[in-house]
Amino acid sequence: MDRYNFNLIEEKWQKSWEINHSYKTQIDKNKKKFYVLEMFPYPSGKIHMGHVRNYTIGDVLARYKLMQGFNVLHPMGWDSFGMPAENAAKQNNLDPKIWTEKNIEIMKKQLKRLGLSIDWDREISTCSPDYYKHQQKFFLELYDKGLVYRKENYVNWDPVDQTVLANEQVIDGKGWRSGALVERKKLNQWFFNISQFSDELLDGLDNLDKWPRKVKIMQQNWIGKSFGCEINFKLENCEKFKEIKIFTTRPDTLFGCSFLALSVDHPVAELFKDDPSFQKFKDNCTKTGTTEEALAQAEKLGFKTSLVAKNPFDETIKVPVFFANFVLMDYGFGAIFGSAGHDQRDLDFARKYKLDVLPVVKPFGHKGDLVIENEAYTGPGVIYNSKFLDGLKAPEESVLEAIKIIENKKLGKKKINFRLKDWGISRQRYWGCPIPIAYDDQNNIVKVPEKMLPVTLPEKINLNTKGNPLDHQKEWVEIKINEKKCKLETDTLDTFVDSSWYFLRFCSPQNKNYGYDIDDIKYWMPVDQYIGGVEHAILHLLYSRFFMQALNYKDDVFNLTEPFDGLFTQGMVCHETYKDENNNWLSPDEIFSKDGKEFFSIENNKKVQVGPSESMSKSKKNTIDPEKIINNYGADAVRLFIMSDSPPEKDVQWSTEGMEGSYKFIQKLWLLHKKFMEKIDNNEIGNFDEEITKYTNSLILKITNNLENFRYNVIIANFYEMYNFFNKKLNSPISKEILINNYYNILKLLNPFIPHFTSECFEEFSKFKKIDNSWPEVNKELLKNETVNLVIQINGKKREILSVKKDISENELLKMVNSNEKIKNFIINKKIMKKIFVPNKIINLIVK
RNA sequence: GCCCUCGUGGUGAAAUUGGUAGACACAAAGGACUUAAAAUCCUUGCCGCUUGCGGAGUGCCAGUUCGAGUCUGGCCGAGGGCACCA
Numbered sequence: 035m036d037r038y039n040f041n042l043i044e045e046k047w048q049k050s051w052e053i054n055h056s057y058k059t060q061i062d063k064n065k066k067k068f069y070v071l072e073m074f075p076y077p078s079g080k081i082h083m084g085h086v087r088n089y090t091i092g093d094v095l096a097r098y099k100l101m102q103g104f105n106v107l108h109p110m111g112w113d114s115f116g117m118p119a120e121n122a123a124k125q126n127n128l129d130p131k132i133w134t135e136k137n138i139e140i141m142k143k144q145l146k147r148l149g150l151s152i153d154w155d156r157e158i159s160t161c162s163p164d165y166y167k168h169q170q171k172f173f174l175e176l177y178d179k180g181l182v183y184r185k186e187n188y189v190n191w192d193p194v195d196q197t198v199l200a201n202e203q204v205i206d207g208k209g210w211r212s213g214a215l216v217e218r219k220k221l222n223q224w225f226f227n228i229s230q231f232s233d234e235l236l237d238g239l240d241n242l243d244k245w246p247r248k249v250k251i252m253q254q255n256w257i258g259k260s261f262g263c264e265i266n267f268k269l270e271n272c273e274k275f276k277e278i279k280i281f282t283t284r285p286d287t288l289f290g291c292s293f294l295a296l297s298v299d300h301p302v303a304e305l306f307k308d309d310p311s312f313q314k315f316k317d318n319c320t321k322t323g324t325t326e327e328a329l330a331q332a333e334k335l336g337f338k339t340s341l342v343a344k345n346p347f348d349e350t351i352k353v354p355v356f357f358a359n360f361v362l363m364d365y366g367f368g369a370i371f372g373s374a375g376h377d378q379r380d381l382d383f384a385r386k387y388k389l390d391v392l393p394v395v396k397p398f399g400h401k402g403d404l405v406i407e408n409e410a411y412t413g414p415g416v417i418y419n420s421k422f423l424d425g426l427k428a429p430e431e432s433v434l435e436a437i438k439i440i441e442n443k444k445l446g447k448k449k450i451n452f453r454l455k456d457w458g459i460s461r462q463r464y465w466g467c468p469i470p471i472a473y474d475d476q477n478n479i480v481k482v483p484e485k486m487l488p489v490t491l492p493e494k495i496n497l498n499t500k501g502n503p504l505d506h507q508k509e510w511v512e513i514k515i516n517e518k519k520c521k522l523e524t525d526t527l528d529t530f531v532d533s534s535w536y537f538l539r540f541c542s543p544q545n546k547n548y549g550y551d552i553d554d555i556k557y558w559m560p561v562d563q564y565i566g567g568v569e570h571a572i573l574h575l576l577y578s579r580f581f582m583q584a585l586n587y588k589d590d591v592f593n594l595t596e597p598f599d600g601l602f603t604q605g606m607v608c609h610e611t612y613k614d615e616n617n618n619w620l621s622p623d624e625i626f627s628k629d630g631k632e633f634f635s636i637e638n639n640k641k642v643q644v645g646p647s648e649s650m651s652k653s654k655k656n657t658i659d660p661e662k663i664i665n666n667y668g669a670d671a672v673r674l675f676i677m678s679d680s681p682p683e684k685d686v687q688w689s690t691e692g693m694e695g696s697y698k699f700i701q702k703l704w705l706l707h708k709k710f711m712e713k714i715d716n717n718e719i720g721n722f723d724e725e726i727t728k729y730t731n732s733l734i735l736k737i738t739n740n741l742e743n744f745r746y747n748v749i750i751a752n753f754y755e756m757y758n759f760f761n762k763k764l765n766s767p768i769s770k771e772i773l774i775n776n777y778y779n780i781l782k783l784l785n786p787f788i789p790h791f792t793s794e795c796f797e798e799f800s801k802f803k804k805i806d807n808s809w810p811e812v813n814k815e816l817l818k819n820e821t822v823n824l825v826i827q828i829n830g831k832k833r834e835i836l837s838v839k840k841d842i843s844e845n846e847l848l849k850m851v852n853s854n855e856k857i858k859n860f861i862i863n864k865k866i867m868k869k870i871f872v873p874n875k876i877i878n879l880i881v882k
Numbered sequence: 883g884c885c886c887u888c889g890u891g892g893u894g895a896a897a898u899u900g901g902u903a904g905a906c907a908c909a910a911a912g913g914a915c916u917u918a919a920a921a922u923c924c925u926u927g928c929c930g931c932u933u934g935c936g937g938a939g940u941g942c943c944a945g946u947u948c949g950a951g952u953c954u955g956g957c958c959g960a961g962g963g964c965a966c967c968a
Contacts (some may be wrong), residue, residue, distance in 0.1 A: 251886060252963060260967070282968060295968090334966080360966040370968045378883075379966065453967055571963085678907075679894050687894065691908055699907095739898075748896065751906035758906090825902050830949045832902060870948050876901045878948050 038704035040668030073566030167488035168549030244600035258453025281366030286432035466526030611645035720767030
């Protein structure tokens with residue numbers, strides 16, 4: 035019997051899909067749409083296993099939805115602006131454009147080799163002027179709407195990448211890409227006013243039922259809404275500043291105020307600008323947060339001023355005013371009051387500078403005074419030491435009451451603060467979308483007129499310059515706008531802008547006039563299922579949500595603010611790590627093993643240390659090249675394996691044994707296919723075996739449910755069971771009709787997972803039955819007649835399992851139980867105290 | 883420090899709403915076939931008594947329940963997110 039030749043067969047079908055544009059999609063208003071989108075890749079040069087997993091998950095869904103009769107949009111494109119191209123180009127003296135285009139060509143071939151059901155006619159690339167022209171238009175539109183602005187601000191400066199980073203792109207004080215310690219620098223920057231939509235972005239999360247809870251919580255925390263109050267403290271001894279405004283979430287602890295603390299960037303700092311000791315303190319503060327040590331220590335430091343503030347609730351109470359390193363200018367008002375008894379940080383500060391600590395909340399039922407030593411009391415309780423607030427329940431009653439009093443006395447007002455800050459989008463890099471802005475000779479902002487768009491990047495320039503290469507492009511920078519000489523902005527846009535609207539572009543990829551077409555958007559959007567890594571939980575997903583808000587702002591153009599209806603975050607692909615005796619990483623290709631336990635270096639035969647399994651990364655050399663694996667085992671086998679071992683949302687371990695297992699399984703399925711074909715061909719006369727039809731029917735139900743819930747690993751197990759079932763069954767004669775009808779459905783169930791294989795099988799099978807590409811329906815009548823295994827328990831312990839017809843009555847079952855030999859031993863001479871009967875599940879007899 | 887998630891055989895994992903724990907695979911050991919190997923197939927979680935059966939068993943300790951991997955409380959451990967956010 036012939037082996038399954040995946041090389042020939044996969045090539046054959048991929049060619050057929052390509053020539054026929056099998057997955058080309060168009061608007062069809064008679065059909066329900068389904069938009070499947072996986073996060074598009076950066077064209078780094080080669081696809082990796084993470085891509086294989088991501089795109090296979092999406093492809094299974096897309097093919098399943100297609101079979102269900104949906105009009106499926108499943109596009110692919112390239113997130114093709116960004117630093118790696120620029121760095122690679124610098125190193126090899128290339129043009130980033132050429133480098134990128136070459137990579138796209140290679141990766142496109144690799145993706146096609148996976149057999150994905152993608153509408154390649156919709157392919158887009160963000161570095162193409164056809165794409166970023168529209169982005170520039172959006173930029174100007176948002177500028178007109180007041181959602182883009184320029185200001186001088188402290189920025190996160192990445193000294194390695196020589197660029198500015200957004201807050202979201204700084205991780206543990208380091209650049210998300212370079213890993214370099216981020217510095218603080220003051221620069222003129224462009225910003226998107228994302229904080230204007232804080233409330234919308236927060237509230238919108240509530241309606242995203244098909245998003246992982248984890249991601250929603252992360253975004254909630256990032257937006258960081260806090261409810262509190264602004265309070266004005268009068269200064270006793272200052273001519274220039276009469277008041278200091280602070281923000282607090284605990285106005286109810288105001289009587290326990292020990293001090294005021296200000297950021298060193300607070301306007302009041304002006305009073306001390308000539309004081310060298312203050313300057314020294316300030317310099318110390320700016321360093322904090324930029325060195326690793328300082329981050330670890332995080333010592334609370336203060337600079338005591340001569341200023342004295344009066345407690346607004348009782349002006350006879352006076353508190354000192356400090357500058358403190360832990361108060362940030364860009365949150366609240368850059369000033370706080372210290373509630374030493376009820377905030378650990380404030381208490382530490384008060385102890386350090388020997389300030390009074392007056393507790394004003396004590397736990398319920400606590401008698402006498404609360405003694406605060408070195409731990410602040412932050413729990414709930416009763417207010418005391420607070421005159422008119424005494425006796426209130428903290429915090430739920432007391433906070434609201436305190437705010438009411440503060441507002442009545444005009445000492446301040448209710449205030450909601452957000453942690454979310456505006457999105458800095460300027461990057462001092464060449465390989466990004468040019469910002470369509472110029473400056474006249476007065477340095478006024480001049481919009482580049484629409485007819486001059488796109489502002490394209492200059493090509494074939496010298497990238498080995500200090501700082502931004504565009505700064506050195508004198509000819510490119512000089513332009514004329516309305517006969518006026520202007521200079522182009524040389525910063526380019528953060529590449530996260532590119533990916534903030536690409537899902538819209540996929541709906542109208544060829545529209546020359548605008549980024550999208552309203553009719554297309556109204557039909558295709560939102561994305562029904564978005565699939566990608568959880569590492570984008572905040573950055574990309576929040577930015578995309580903002581972009582939808584921004585495009586709809588004021589105009590409400592498509593009456594839709596959430597781009598992604600369903601979100602699925604898949605786990606990573608992991609592999610063991612290996613190190614040689616010098617602690618150098620070794621790749622799986624560089625080692626060998628005789629027994630699968632000990633590993634040796636191929637180079638020098640020396641023993642290799644086996645490390646824990648970690649997510650595949652080039653730096654640890656624990657990667658497996660998908661291309662090689664596909665060449666060895668075929669795309670279907672790889673798809674099957676990457677779906678089989680773990681739930682898609684969890685990390686999966688790459689294992690050669692597992693990969694081989696999937697390959698063998700395909701071969702076994704092929705033999706099963708041949709067996710089916712042979713039996714049908716022989717036209718044998720056999721049993722009209724109803725059990726087979728029932729089995730297939732319940733399999734359809736199981737797999738359909740599992741598909742709806744992304745339980746792909748369980749489906750693969752279902753397939754193995756199916757194989758075992760039929761492999762046995764086919765040893766006995768079965769009627770042709772049963773064989774044809776059941777095998778037809780089995781092939782359909784397999785199709786989303788191993789499409790090349792099933793296409794080939796279908797082609798052979800089509801001589802027996804006309805093929806349609808529909809998902810099999812569950813026959814509900816058949817489900818009713820099933821037999822079920824019913825568990826018999828005595829005193830809660832399983833004693834017997836009876837196979838009975840579905841929906842058996844309690845009495846009927848009891849008859850069987852009483853006559854069962856095994857059970858008799860347990861109930862003989864005993865009294866049945868209680869019977870618990872759960873239909874089709876269990877009967878539990880309590881005996882004594 | 884705060885927030886979230888997860889703890890099931892040697893391994894990856896199954897177990898719709900509380901109702902057969904370990905499906906399905908990987909690995910290892912034993913066995914069958916073979917001159918031999920590969921391939922293939924069968925058996926095997928633990929503790930007892932030979933088979934069959936009985937007992938314990940889902941990180942630990944309690945609780946609710948006829949019945950808990952699943953629910954509640956406490957503890958331990960792992961992973962992830964945020965971090966001077968007032």
